[in-house]
Each structure stands twice: as C-alpha cells, then as structure tokens.
Amino acid sequence: MVSDSSAVGEQGREIPDATVARLPLYHRALISLHRSGASTVSSEELATAAGVNAAKVRKDLSYFGSYGTRGVGYDVGQLLEEIRNDLGLQHPRNCIVVGTGNLGAALLSFGGFKDRGFAVVAAVDVDPARVGTTIGGIRVGHQDDLAGLVEANDVAIGLLTTPPVAAQQVADELVAAGVRSILNFAPTVVEAPEDVVVRHVDLASELEILAFHEGRREPIAPAS
Amino acid sequence: MVSDSSAVGEQGREIPDATVARLPLYHRALISLHRSGASTVSSEELATAAGVNAAKVRKDLSYFGSYGTRGVGYDVGQLLEEIRNDLGLQHPRNCIVVGTGNLGAALLSFGGFKDRGFAVVAAVDVDPARVGTTIGGIRVGHQDDLAGLVEANDVAIGLLTTPPVAAQQVADELVAAGVRSILNFAPTVVEAPEDVVVRHVDLASELEILAFHEGRREPIAPAS
DNA sequence: TGTTGTGAAATTGTTCACAGCC
DNA sequence: GGCTGTGAACAATTTCACAACA
Numbered sequence: 001m002v003s004d005s006s007a008v009g010e011q012g013r014e015i016p017d018a019t020v021a022r023l024p025l026y027h028r029a030l031i032s033l034h035r036s037g038a039s040t041v042s043s044e045e046l047a048t049a050a051g052v053n054a055a056k057v058r059k060d061l062s063y064f065g066s067y068g069t070r071g072v073g074y075d076v077g078q079l080l081e082e083i084r085n086d087l088g089l090q091h092p093r094n095c096i097v098v099g100t101g102n103l104g105a106a107l108l109s110f111g112g113f114k115d116r117g118f119a120v121v122a123a124v125d126v127d128p129a130r131v132g133t134t135i136g137g138i139r140v141g142h143q144d145d146l147a148g149l150v151e152a153n154d155v156a157i158g159l160l161t162t163p164p165v166a167a168q169q170v171a172d173e174l175v176a177a178g179v180r181s182i183l184n185f186a187p188t189v190v191e192a193p194e195d196v197v198v199r200h201v202d203l204a205s206e207l208e209i210l211a212f213h214e215g216r217r218e219p220i221a222p223a224s
Numbered sequence: 225m226v227s228d229s230s231a232v233g234e235q236g237r238e239i240p241d242a243t244v245a246r247l248p249l250y251h252r253a254l255i256s257l258h259r260s261g262a263s264t265v266s267s268e269e270l271a272t273a274a275g276v277n278a279a280k281v282r283k284d285l286s287y288f289g290s291y292g293t294r295g296v297g298y299d300v301g302q303l304l305e306e307i308r309n310d311l312g313l314q315h316p317r318n319c320i321v322v323g324t325g326n327l328g329a330a331l332l333s334f335g336g337f338k339d340r341g342f343a344v345v346a347a348v349d350v351d352p353a354r355v356g357t358t359i360g361g362i363r364v365g366h367q368d369d370l371a372g373l374v375e376a377n378d379v380a381i382g383l384l385t386t387p388p389v390a391a392q393q394v395a396d397e398l399v400a401a402g403v404r405s406i407l408n409f410a411p412t413v414v415e416a417p418e419d420v421v422v423r424h425v426d427l428a429s430e431l432e433i434l435a436f437h438e439g440r441r442e443p444i445a446p447a448s
Numbered sequence: 449t450g451t452t453g454t455g456a457a458a459t460t461g462t463t464c465a466c467a468g469c470c
Numbered sequence: 471g472g473c474t475g476t477g478a479a480c481a482a483t484t485t486c487a488c489a490a491c492a
Contacts, residue, residue, distance in 0.1 A: 018483060020436050024429035028411055042451065051413035054451095055485055062453055070452045070491050087432050088439020095431070106330035107427075112411065116428040117435070157434055180441065181434035183427075187252055187336065189275035197437045199430050203331075203407075204340040205248035206423050207319070208311050210381055210405035211341070212244050213421045215312020217404065242461055266473065278473095279463055286475055294474045295470040 019060045023087055024116075025050040026057070030080040031115065042073035089117035096155045096179075097123040098170050099162035100130050100140050103185055107159055108136035118157070122149040126166075143170075147177040157181045164188035171198070243284045247311055248340075249274040250281070254304040255339065266297040313341035320379045320403075321347040322394050323386035324354050324364050327409055331383055332360035342381070346373040350390075367394075371401040381405045388412035395422070 029049035033041055043061075047054040061067060061074075064086050068074045084090070095113075097104045100123055108123055125131060126143045133140050141149055149155065158174040160167055160182055167186035174182055175196055182198045184190050187205075192198050253273035257265055267285075271278040285291065285298075288310050292298045308314070319337075321328045324347055332347055349355060350367045357364050365373055373379065382398040384391055384406055391410035398406055399420055406422045408414050411429075416422050 016483070020433060023436065024426065024432040027432060028426075028429070029413075032412075044451085049413065053485085056483095058451090058453060059484080066453070068452050071450045072492070073451065086436070086439075088435045088437075088442075089432070090439075093431070093435050093438065102330040102333040106326040109326040110427075113428055113431065116432065118428065118431050156438055157431060181438055183430055183434060188256075189273070195441070197434055199434060201425065201427070201430060202248065202252075203334075203425070204337055204342065205252070206407055206425060207317070207337065207342050207381060208248040208251060208313070208340065209244060210407060210421055210423060211312045211317050212247065212310070213312075214317065214380055214405055215310075217419070218312075240461070268473085277463085280461095282473090282475060283462080290475065292474050293470065294468070295472050297473070 015063050019063055022050070022052060022056065022060055023083060025052065026060070027080070027083050027087060027116070030076060030083060033076050034080050038076050040073045041076050041079075043068070046074065084117070087117075092117050092119050093156045094119055094121045094153055095157040095159055096121065096146070096149060096153070096174075097138075097159045097161060098125075098143075098146065098174070099160065099166075100125040100127075100133075100135060101161060101163075104159070104161035105135050107161065108138050110136070120159070121153045122155060124149065143173075146173055150174070150177040150179060155179060157183065160184045160186055160190070162186055239287050243287055246274070246276060246280065246284055247307060249276065250284070251304075251307050251311060251340070254300060254307060257300050258304050262300050264297045265300050265303070267292070270298070308341070311341075316341050316343050317380045318343050318345045318377055319381040319383055320345065320370070320373060320377070320398075321362075321383045321385060322349075322367075322370065322398070323384065323390075324349040324351075324359060325385060325387075328383070328385035329359050331385065332362050334360070344383070345377045346379060348373065367397075370397055374398075374401040374403060379403060381407065384408045384410055384414070386410055 026046065029046060033049060043054040043057040047057045064082065067079055067082055095118055097107050097120055100108065104123065108120055113120065120138060122141065123135065123138050124141045124143050124146050130140050131142045158179045160170055162170050164186045167184060167188050167190050171182055171190045171192055175192055180196045182192065182196065184198055184200050187202050190198055250270065253270055257273060267278040267281040271281045288306065291303055291306055319342055321331050321344060324332065328347065332344055337344065344362060346365065347359065347362050348365045348367045348370050354364050355366045382403045384394055386394050388410045391408060391412050391414050395406055395414045395416055399416055404420045406416065406420065408422055408424050411426050414422055
C-alpha cells in the first residue's frame, strides 16, 4: 500500500514495513508513559499500552538495536528518545494543507500534531473566497503560491484534501515543488515518482471494512 | 490491527483480511468506471484503477465466486453489485458522531460518505455550548442521549472523535447501546468485547510513517 | 528470578504461471 | 487470441520458545 521501502536499521538490517507501521504506536504509548512518570517498562506493558503483543514489541525494537535490560525492561525516557530518532523526528516536520474544505480546515485547526513532532505551517486553496482567510491561525494562500510557500516554510509533507478530480494535479505540483511525502485524503489513486512516498487515508474505505464485518454478523434475510 | 475475523465467502472459504481491506478500493474504482460508462473491465484495468496489481484483483475476487468471463473481463455493473453485497452495503449504514470538535464537525459536514453507502444521522457532545447546535444539517444531542439516538436512528457505526481521555468510556457507552462497529479517531487504544470491531485512524501515525521515510533519505547530519 | 533478544516454526499474504474457457 | 481462475512457489510477518544474562 506504500511504495517499496528498503529502509535499513542501525545494524544494517532491513526494517520491515509492518514494523515501521507500528513505531508510531510505541511512540504514542511511550509519550503517555513518560508523562505519567514511569521510568521503566517491560515489553508486556508496552505491548498493552500500544495494543499489540509482547513478542512483536521485542522483535520490532530489536531491529534498531538492544535498548532493554534483561530482567528489568526498557528505560522509558531512553526508548522514547531512540524511537523519536528512528522516526526521523529529531526536528519537527513542516506540513502544508492543500484544499481547505471541511477536512482541510479541520486539519488546520487540529492541535494534536504538535506533540507528535509535526507543524502545519501553510495552506492553499483555489477558491478565491477562501484565499486570504485565516483558519487555525494559518493564512490561506492561493494555489499558485504553493511552490513559494513550500520553499519559504521548508515544507516536508503535503496533506492533500482536495476533491478527487484535482488530486493528481496537486500531487504533481507538490512533487515539482520538492515535497517528497504526501498524505492523500482524496478517494482516488495518486501516482508519484519512486522516491516520493504517498500514503492514503480513505475514511469511506474504513467504514466499508466495518460494514463487511457487520454484514457477516447479520443472519441472512429470510428468503421467500 | 483489527480484531480476529473468521469471515467466510460464498464458497465456504475464509476471506483473508488483506482481501477485505482491498474490497473498498475495487468498490471505489468500479463506481468511477460505472459512472464513466464502461461496460466491461479486465483485471488489469481494474488493478490500475484501484492501485494494485492484476493477480491480486483476480485472487481477491475469486474468494467470492467467478464473476468474470474468460477472454473478456468482468461486467462493471454486475461486479459493482456483487462487491456492494460482499461489503454488506445492500442497505445504507447509519453512523453517529461522538464528539463535535474539529474532526467531528468535519465528518458531519462531509458529503463523501453518501455515495459509498453510509449516512451520518446523529451526533452528540458533552459540551453544553455545542448541544443544540446544528452542523451539516444534524442537530447535536447531549452525550446522555447517545443510547436513545442509537436506537431511534438504527445506528450501526460509531465515529469516535473525542479527546483520548474520554475515548474508552464513550466506546463502552456505544457498545452498551448496541453499536458493534467503531471507527476510533482518538489517539489511544480502545478495548471492546470480541464481537465488536474497532478500527483505528490516527493521522499523526500516518505522518510519522512518512517522516520515517523522509529521515531515511536525508544524509546523516555531518558530525563535528 | 524475570525479562530481553532471537533463531526457528507456523501462519498469512503475494506472485507466478498456466490450464481452461469464451 | 485473450483473459480468468487457481494451484503451487515464494515472500513477508507473526508467534513460539528458550538461551542469555542483569
């Protein structure tokens, strides 16, 4: 679902995609444990806090090195720091929102990214009625200023929240402006060069997966 | 990431989770093809439209039966109907939004669910300032009315957009009210009984996965 | 003693490649 | 001739289970 990765760990091993997808869960759990004052945590406890199992936690962490102490567990502060580094969050990453409809506006107003290491620093739209307005403290620029805003704000990640018909063109513009990470909320496939990572969030797809399981539970409607 | 499934296809075979996760992509692609007037589609074309490969398309569809014609491809209308049924979307599913902050409000105003077979029909919040207001045509009820609204509106799916601290309690209330499918946007683990399916959307996690790949591309900052 | 780190086994998912059919 | 449907080969991921060790 994500483009091919050939990520390599400290020890020169490849990091499996499945492991990368779980790092944020550990990150989140560790932030919470750190706040609550815990100093050490076992793989079992971390697993519970992250919603996975202990074997996965140990195997996943082992790709990055040995940070635990046998018989004791992991140092919360040290492991949090280590995972932050593994995730490339030594410094905050700047994001731009393209498209300021319902979802785009919500992303601009949403404060939950900051403590995870991200800042939404710019936004653009094609609608003249929206250009110049301020949402969540960010002034909405014109679509044509995209490249300039990316450059001026050192933007690393594009959040694509336009209607589906515009998505591919916006993605092309983001890539041309130097953005190499795109989170696409538009319900359509978006193509990009190999070195650009495009991830996809489709809320309707999530609902459909739930509906699938709903459908399996219901008795078949009586025939005749 | 999703609770254990033991879904069984028409032929009595189990449907792999990976296949279920791709059905929405085929659904989306087929809706688009159907609109554009295509009458048949090959596995290769459908694969391109859905962003996967042709072998996956054929294998996935084969779990539900043989709906293609060798040498020709699949009938777009018939396959669309079949997938809609496989997904349990013979009738629309009703959803309730719990928590009407930035994201909750966006979900209430978002129109993109309707053509995928879902309707947001109710919303609740704990904040008295929000209760009684109307967002996206839906009147916001009080949290205490959750069970009543679920019952009155035949709600099948709960969209959980509260702050993390409230998420588990809200999930418990949804389950008590009879909801067995939950889409959790709060960045925390939510527990539920085995027969309840909880899926998770964490936007910050998606950004972190992008950051991981960003970090791998950058040269290590020069030491000294 | 308690918990990590990790090979090996088991499971799940993907791709190949081709027989079967239109 | 072209495309589906599917067993069989292959690859990725998860889980087991236990040696290593603070």
